[in-house]
Amino acid sequence: MMKIINVVSLAGILALAGCASIPPEAPELSAELGKRISAIEDSNITLLKRFFDQKRRGVDRFIENEWVPEFANQFFSNDSISRAWDTIVRENDKKQRLLFVVKTGPKLQEKINEKRLELIQPLDQLERRIETKIRDEYTQARAMNSSITSFLLSASKVAENRNRYLEMVGVSDGSIDNGRFI
Numbered sequence: 389m390m391k392i393i394n395v396v397s398l399a400g401i402l403a404l405a406g407c408a409s410i411p412p413e414a415p416e417l418s419a420e421l422g423k424r425i426s427a428i429e430d431s432n433i434t435l436l437k438r439f440f441d442q443k444r445r446g447v448d449r450f451i452e453n454e455w456v457p458e459f460a461n462q463f464f465s466n467d468s469i470s471r472a473w474d475t476i477v478r479e480n481d482k483k484q485r486l487l488f489v490v491k492t493g494p495k496l497q498e499k500i501n502e503k504r505l506e507l508i509q510p511l512d513q514l515e516r517r518i519e520t521k522i523r524d525e526y527t528q529a530r531a532m533n534s535s536i537t538s539f540l541l542s543a544s545k546v547a548e549n550r551n552r553y554l555e556m557v558g559v560s561d562g563s564i565d566n567g568r569f570i
Contacts, residue, residue, distance in 0.1 A: 418537040429526040
């Protein structure tokens, strides 16, 4: 009976010793990696936002430098508007100039705003789709890291318990590794 207990004990000790050794720092490193994942996500989102801000500024430059001059050219090519403006300029009447600008200005601004919105909306939609995709990918990465961290934490505790039990029976890791058991 004692021989069977010794054999079973030896088999249990070998099984415990055969488990991979997890350094106690591994769960801490994995948790730190989780923090770094969040920091990298924040950096990527910031980069994405700056990229699309630059694209919006490009749209604004296009509207200001190319579209508005062409729009103004078409607006003043209308015969009735052109005649009214020529008359106002020729008469040099400040009241009439102000009235013309006050009447036409909001309509012109509305058209400019419509064009800007037409060009900016696809950028906004694309930015939102890309941001959602980035955030989803980082959420998955954090979930995987969390699973690994939990596993490492659990394995580390198992390794601590194994070493404690080995010490209780007077066996060290070194003696098992070298083939010396009892």
